[in-house]
Amino acid sequence: MGKNVLILSGSPRKGGNSDLLCDEFMRGAQEKGNNVEKIRIAAKKVQPCSACY
Template structure:
């Protein structure tokens, strides 16, 4: 049964050792007929939590406008 695989590459540069390792893992997963998505975190904007409690107390989406 095929699985969905999510790879989060946190390498500071494309083609670095960690990114290459992610690519090799992805190649193996694809060869095993799994569905694979790779996200390069350096391309994303993610802000720190400010502790405003909007998500936990008021059960509303985070007010920060980022990719998280």
């Protein structure tokens, strides 16, 4: 039974060096039987905390 692996790609460019390294890590982890999900942070809207309590 494999593990769940979450990859957060911080590369601002899709297909950039860091993004390609994430893809290679993902491929290797999948080959070992792990469940892998990659999220590109640049494609998400991330805002700071607004202290809404």
